[in-house]
Amino acid sequence: GDSVTQMEGPVTLSEEAFLTINCTYTATGYPSLFWYVQYPGEGLQLLLKATKADDKGSNKGFEATYRKETTSFHLEKGSVQVSDSAVYFCALKKSGGSNYKLTFGKGTLLTVNP
Amino acid sequence: NAGVTQTPKFQVLKTGQSMTLQCAQDMNHEYMSWYRQDPGMGLRLIHYSVGAGITDQGEVPNGYNVSRSTTEDFPLRLLSAAPSQTSVYFCASSPSAGRYEQYFGPGTRLTVT
Numbered sequence: 001g002d003s004v005t006q007m008e009g010p011v012t013l014s015e016e017a018f019l020t021i022n023c024t025y026t027a028t029g030y031p032s033l034f035w036y037v038q039y040p041g042e043g044l045q046l047l048l049k050a051t052k053a054d055d056k057g058s059n060k061g062f063e064a065t066y067r068k069e070t071t072s073f074h075l076e077k078g079s080v081q082v083s084d085s086a087v088y089f090c091a092l093k094k095s096g097g098s099n100y101k102l103t104f105g106k107g108t109l110l111t112v113n114p
Numbered sequence: 115n116a117g118v119t120q121t122p123k124f125q126v127l128k129t130g131q132s133m134t135l136q137c138a139q140d141m142n143h144e145y146m147s148w149y150r151q152d153p154g155m156g157l158r159l160i161h162y163s164v165g166a167g168i169t170d171q172g173e174v175p176n177g178y179n180v181s182r183s184t185t186e187d188f189p190l191r192l193l194s195a196a197p198s199q200t201s202v203y204f205c206a207s208s209p210s211a212g213r214y215e216q217y218f219g220p221g222t223r224l225t226v227t
Contacts, residue, residue, distance in 0.1 A: 034215060043118075043204055043218040044157075089156065100145040100164065100208055101172070102216055106156040 002027040006090045006105035013080055013112050021075040021108050023064075023090035031092040033057075033066050033073040034102070038087040047075075047088070080112045115140050118219035120205050126225045127195040135190040135222050137205030145208040146188040147216070150174065150201040157204065163188055195226045 007022040025031065032051045036044040048057030053068035062077045073090060090105040121136045139146065147162035159172030163182040177199060179191040188207075192199060202223050206216040 036218075043220045044206075045218070046215040049215055100147070100162065100216075101159060102157075102206075104156040104158075106154060 002031070002092060002094065002103045004090050004092055004103055004105035006088075006108055008106075008108070010109040010111060013110070015082055015112055015114050016079045017112075019075070019077040019080045019084075019110070021088055021090075021110070023073045023075065023105060025071050025073065025090075025092050027071075027092055027094065027103075029094060030068070031094050033064070034091045034093070035062070035064055035073070035075050036089040036091060036104075038089065038107070040086070044089065080110070082112045082114050085110055085112045117141065118205055118207055118217050120203075120219035120222050122222060123220070124223050126227065127192070128227055129195060129197060131195050133192055133195065135192075135203055135205075135224070137188045137190065137219060138186050139188075139205075139207040139217070140186065141207060141209070141217070142185060143207035143209050143217070144185070145210070145216075146182065147172070147206050147208075148178070148180065148188070148190045149204045149206065150199075151204060151221075152201050160190065160203075192224075195224075197226045200224060200226045 003026045034049045035047040037047045038044045048059040050057040050066035056065045064075045087107045089107045091102045118139045148160040149157040158174045161180040163169045202221050204221050205219040208216045
């Protein structure tokens with residue numbers, strides 16, 4: 001079945017450091033890929049998405065590129081801020097038809113220190 | 115739009131008690147779902163609905179019931195609470211099939227003692 005594997009946390013960085021959170025997936029066909037962010041005490045919010053190979057999703061300085069050849073969707077940010085401290089989830093959804101289900105990775109806790 | 119709303123925000127139950135977690139959305143979304151979030155497990159799908167009157171099981175449906183009588187509401191019922199159901203529950207909605215993202219509610223933190 002479909003699955004998402006993301007790097008285990010926690011990840012602790014200093015402000016302005018470079019961030020990479022790795023995400024790889026297993027799925028048939030061409031799923032859509034998402035990164036969600038969960039700030040403390042809140043629900044999940046969509047951070048960015050990509051719907052086909054080589055697409056780059058970007059938002060709030062975060063980027064991720066849909067790499068079909070390596071089945072990856074790694075999240076990057078060039079300079080993190082304390083306010084980026086949160087749990088980040090990689091997720092996929094199969095394309096087409098009536099398949100609505102999201103498959104999530106286990107989440108990566110990021111802590112950014114001043 | 116209020117988006118996806120959930121009530122209550124917190125709940126403590128004793129083993130064997132029943133309760134209903136409420137979820138509503140005002141975006142006229144067809145698809146709604148319930149997830150539970152446990153440490154180190156990510157989010158796991160409990161039940162989902164693709165429209166009023168249509169529901170189906172997700173990955174971890176045991177101990178939970180759902181119904182979808184209107185487009186707006188999708189309550190989750192715990193029939194006889196167990197400590198293993200201690201978790202944070204999230205409701206989500208999506209406009210239709212395809213590549214659209216899901217919108218999440220703020221969550222309900224449930225503790226079963």
